[in-house]
Amino acid sequence: xxxxxxxxxxxxxxxxxxxxxxxxxxxxxxxxxxxxxxxxxxxxxxxxxxxxxxxxxxxxxxxxxxxxxxxxxxxxxxxxxxxxxxxxxxxxxxxxxxxxxxxxxxxxxxxxxxxxxxxxxxxxxxxxxxxxxxxxxxxxxxxxxxxxxxxxxxxxxxxxxxxxxxxxxxxxxxxxxxxxxxxxxxxxxxxxxxxxxxxxxxxxxxxxxxxxxxxxxxxxxxxxxxxxxxxxxxxxxxxxxxxxxxxxxxxxxxxxxxxxxxxxxxxxxxxxxxxxxxxxxxxxxxxxxxxxxxxxxxxxxxxxxxxxxxxxxxxxxxxxxxxxxxxxxxxxxxxxxxxxxxxxxxxxxxxxxxxxxxxxxxxxxxxxxxxxxxxxxxxxxxxxxxxxxxxxxxxxxxxxxxxxxxxxxxxxxxxxxxxxxxxxxxxxxxxxxxxxxxxxxxxxxxxxxxxxxxxxxxxxxxxxxxxxxxx
Amino acid sequence: xxxxxxxxxxxxxxxxxxxxxxxxxxxxxxxxxxxxxxxxxxxxxxxxxxxxxxxxxxxxxxxxxxxxxxxxxxxxxxxxxxxxxxxxxxxxxxxxxxxxxxxxxxxxxxxxxxxxxxxxxxxxxxxxxxxxxxxxxxxxxxxxxxxxxxxxxxxxxxxxxxxxxxxxxxxxxxxxxxxxxxxxxxxxxxxxxxxxxxxxxxxxxxxxxxxxx
Numbered sequence: 001x002x003x004x005x006x007x008x009x010x011x012x013x014x015x016x017x018x019x020x021x022x023x024x025x026x027x028x029x030x031x032x033x034x035x036x037x038x039x040x041x042x043x044x045x046x047x048x049x050x051x052x053x054x055x056x057x058x059x060x061x062x063x064x065x066x067x068x069x070x071x072x073x074x075x076x077x078x079x080x081x082x083x084x085x086x087x088x089x090x091x092x093x094x095x096x097x098x099x100x101x102x103x104x105x106x107x108x109x110x111x112x113x114x115x116x117x118x119x120x121x122x123x124x125x126x127x128x129x130x131x132x133x134x135x136x137x138x139x140x141x142x143x144x145x146x147x148x149x150x151x152x153x154x155x156x157x158x159x160x161x162x163x164x165x166x167x168x169x170x171x172x173x174x175x176x177x178x179x180x181x182x183x184x185x186x187x188x189x190x191x192x193x194x195x196x197x198x199x200x201x202x203x204x205x206x207x208x209x210x211x212x213x214x215x216x217x218x219x220x221x222x223x224x225x226x227x228x229x230x231x232x233x234x235x236x237x238x239x240x241x242x243x244x245x246x247x248x249x250x251x252x253x254x255x256x257x258x259x260x261x262x263x264x265x266x267x268x269x270x271x272x273x274x275x276x277x278x279x280x281x282x283x284x285x286x287x288x289x290x291x292x293x294x295x296x297x298x299x300x301x302x303x304x305x306x307x308x309x310x311x312x313x314x315x316x317x318x319x320x321x322x323x324x325x326x327x328x329x330x331x332x333x334x335x336x337x338x339x340x341x342x343x344x345x346x347x348x349x350x351x352x353x354x355x356x357x358x359x360x361x362x363x364x365x366x367x368x369x370x371x372x373x374x375x376x377x378x379x380x381x382x383x384x385x386x387x388x389x390x391x392x393x394x395x396x397x398x399x400x401x402x403x404x405x406x407x408x409x410x411x412x413x414x415x416x417x418x419x420x421x422x423x424x425x426x427x428x429x430x431x432x433x434x435x436x437x438x439x440x441x442x443x444x445x446x447x448x449x450x451x452x453x454x455x456x457x458x459x460x461x462x463x464x465x466x467x468x469x470x471x
Numbered sequence: 472x473x474x475x476x477x478x479x480x481x482x483x484x485x486x487x488x489x490x491x492x493x494x495x496x497x498x499x500x501x502x503x504x505x506x507x508x509x510x511x512x513x514x515x516x517x518x519x520x521x522x523x524x525x526x527x528x529x530x531x532x533x534x535x536x537x538x539x540x541x542x543x544x545x546x547x548x549x550x551x552x553x554x555x556x557x558x559x560x561x562x563x564x565x566x567x568x569x570x571x572x573x574x575x576x577x578x579x580x581x582x583x584x585x586x587x588x589x590x591x592x593x594x595x596x597x598x599x600x601x602x603x604x605x606x607x608x609x610x611x612x613x614x615x616x617x618x619x620x621x622x623x624x625x626x627x628x629x630x631x632x633x634x635x636x637x638x639x640x641x642x643x644x645x646x647x648x649x650x651x652x653x654x655x656x657x658x659x660x661x662x663x664x665x666x667x668x669x670x671x672x673x674x675x676x677x678x679x680x681x682x683x684x
Contacts, residue, residue: 093625093655104657132625132655197575230578274528276672277582350654 001333003291008237009299012292015241016248020050025200025249029207032253039256048249055248058255064301065337066262068125068219069187071177072154072448077124079191079219079264080303080337084371086364088117088127089309089344090158090193092352095131098435100315105131105352111148113344115445116357116438118153122365123343128158128193130344131352139469142166143462146173151455154448159192159218163205167192167212169465173458177450184216188262191219193340195268196246198224198231202253210250214257221305221338222250223266227279228289230272236285240292243269251302264338265297266305268349281310281348282323287330294334307331308341309360312348316355316431320346324356325363332367339364355434358441362414369410379404413437473501474510477542481514484534486541493545503549504557511542515589522589529582536588563591564684567610568619570599570653571630576623579653579673583619586673592680603630603637610647617680622653631656632664648683652676 004012024047027033033043042049065080077085095105113130117123126149133141142160149157150173160166170190175181178189194210197203213220224246226232228239247265254261269289270281280286290306297304310327313319324345331339341349342364344357374380385400395401414433416423428436473492480488489511496506518535521527543550568584570577577599584596597609610618618638622628631651638644650668651661661669668683670676 104659134625138626138629201575203575227578272529274530275522275525276674277529277579278672 001291001330002295003288003334004295009295012237012241012244012296013299015238016244017050017052017055019200019241019245020055020249021052022049023200024049025202025246027202027207027253029202029204029211032202032207032211035211035256036253050249050252055252058252058259059248059300059302061255061259062251062263062300062302063260065303066188066219068156068191069178069189070154070156071150075124075155077156079262082335083337084332084335084368085124085338086122086342086361086368087125087158087338087340088113088123088130089341089352089357090127090349091129091132092345092350093132093134094347094351096315096346096351096353096356098316098353098355098431102314102351104134106135107133107144109133109352110145111152112442113352113354113357114148114152116354116441117343118155118448119441119445120343120361122361122368124155125191126153126155126157137470140462140466143169143173143465146170147458147462150174150177150458151450152447157190159190159213161192161194161206161209164208164212165469167209167216167218171212171216171218172461176457177454181216184218186217188217188219191221191264191338193221193223193266194250196222196224196250198226198246199242200246202246202250207253210254211257214254214261217258217261219262219264220254221264221266221340222247222254223268223305225268225270228269228271228285229274230277232269234272234274236288236292239269240289240296243267243289243293244296248300263302264305265293265300265302266338266340267293268306268340269293279348280312281308282312282327284326286310287326290327290331290336291334294331294336297337298335303337304335305338305340306334306336307339308345309343309356309363310341310345310349311356314347314351316346316353316359316434320356321359321430324360328360328363328367329370332371354438355431358414358434358437359430362412365410365413375408380408474505474513477506477510478514478517481511481535481538481542482517482531484531484538486534486538489538489542490545493542496546497549502553503546504553507543507546507550511539512591515539515591519589529585532589533582533585536585539588562593564617564680565593565595565613565615566617566619566680567595567597567606567613567615568621569597569601569606570621570623571627571634572600572602573630574622574624574627575599576653577621579623580619580621583621583652583673583676586677587680590677590681592677603634606634607638607641607643611643615647616684617648617650619650619652619676622651622656625655628653628655628660631660631666635664635666650676650679650683 037043068077096102110133159170194206224243226239226243232239232242270286273280293306309324311320311323343360344352570580587594620631648667651666658669668679670679
């Protein structure tokens with residue numbers, strides 16, 4: 001699916017370059033300003049004005065695609081091309097329980113979600129900060145969070161964007177598990193979300209983390225979240241030009257630090273509810289920006305991130321279902337490669353729900369099938385079997401049916417396909433079905449284990465870092 | 472009729488027009504109290520009414536509040552004189568508002584600020600990334616009734632607690648009502664840090680202020 005034609009893309013690109021050159025980006029991190037000045041950019045205080053030809057040159061140095069290496073190679077993930085990676089929800093400080101109670105999320109929630117994410121085959125990464133563990137000290141919780149990913153899952157985790165220490169600790173913790181620091185530079189084993197601050201700013205915390213990860217050639221999603229109407233213009237073309245300028249600035253900086261650093265062109269752009277000023281993350285306009293983001297990333301030859309199982313709804317209800325489907329389907333059909341927030345999100349990005357998590361994984365599963373499209377060949381055209389059955393017969397007892405249906409048709413895990421009578425025996429809502437299913441998924445979790453000595457090494461590193469940070 | 476024009480200029484969020492009309496009030500020695508109460512304020516009240524009905528949107532409210540402020544700045548001195556002469560020194564309430572230290576997200580705070588202005592409060596917005604002492608100093612300087620602190624990040628919420636602690640340490644806590652807000656905050660958090668109130672939306676924040684005043 002496309003939202004922009006070639007001329008539209010060119011105009012957005014040129015507007016972004018003009019913004020970078022004429023307005024510049026406010027970068028609140030001295031070493032980043034200096035690195036760009038050393039590369040020939042003009043700076044005035046924290047404001048850096050980008051030379052368009054330099055931006056184009058640097059963006060071209062980023063890889064078109066790359067592989068993230070997992071502890072279990074079966075979970076290696078290719079980012080780019082025609083592939084899509086589904087990644088759990090990220091960073092919500094609240095959990096909404098079945099029935100609608102909202103409460104601060106906890107470490108216990110985090111561990112449960114991690115195990116569910118590891119178990120769900122349709123999720124490609126174990127995720128990052130699955131929920132904020134509010135009961136852990138906010139200065140060191142990223143250490144516990146990352147350790148848990150490595151200890152309890154063999155899928156690729158996401159790293160901490162908490163400044164140079166966050167990036168440095170992420171690398172230090174992962175290196176021993178993946179054959180040492182030098183080996184990491186050859187193979188990215190973690191991907192970190194770096195956000196710009198719209199409009200036209202890069203903050204110190206995330207920018208410093210970005211530069212540190214670039215030194216280690218670890219992957220990053222460099223994303224802008226323009227809220228059209230408040231942190232960006234109300235017009236989608238203008239919001240995209242602004243988003244594009246910010247993302248290009250981030251990518252240019254990463255490639256300045258270390259050319260070839262794997263980056264994903266990211267967008268979490270959305271709109272403002274113009275009555276209250278609140279963000280709205282699931283709507284036709286945001287879906288269009290998902291599509292445009294895929295096109296812009298392809299324009300630059302980069303992998304892309306947008307979309308998610310997003311909704312403004314506060315419960316696992318009809319609104320949550322239709323909005324999440326739109327916000328997952330639009331990026332999938334547009335060719336987005338990395339879908340953060342695939343599962344669990346309610347009320348913008350503020351809340352996580354275990355039930356919603358399961359519902360979104362179901363949508364992701366359907367879309368993975370949808371993306372495979374229709375295979376047309378001699379076997380799938382089934383001429384012989386149709387001839388054999390002939391007019392008025394049925395296909396249920398054909399070998400061709402038995403041989404093909406399992407690969408052709410996806411079996412739902414949540415959707416209720418019973419007859420009315422069958423359903424009426426229990427009358428379970430989607431939410432109630434999902435409660436049963438996440439509990440079942442958690443029960444089915446199998447500990448992949450981690451070498452005892454590696455566990456000890458990591459835990460002792462974490463202990464000494466905590467002492468330093470909390471002293 | 473200049474009062475209708477003032478009302479309309481605020482409703483249009485047309486700061487230039489408000490400026491021009493208020494200057495005319497001064498130049499022609501028209502009644503400043505009437506210009507404010509029957510002109511500017513009527514405009515912002517009408518915006519508030521239409522916003523509640525869903526007929527007006529946030530940009531109308533914020534631009535209306537901005538133009539109202541400009542008008543009040545121009546007429547301020549004459550208005551105080553006239554009010555003092557009439558023995559009227561009432562203010563609906565003064566609030567110092569800002570985004571806490573380490574946090575540069577200020578859109579939500581700006582919205583709250585505009586809604587409070589529209590609701591008739593005297594709002595002193597100190598901006599974003601502000602430490603506890605800046606909130607306290609401003610509150611002392613203007614004789615505030617309420618201090619409002621916003622935080623959007625889970626990592627900066629602790630600064631709201633810091634603000635309450637700072638006020639306590641300076642012996643100022645009982646002088647002000649402290650209210651908090653922002654994405655990750657809750658009533659529970661407000662209770663925990665000993666704030667006087669919490670609101671989830673800009674509209675709730677206005678209601679909260681009037682409850683506390």
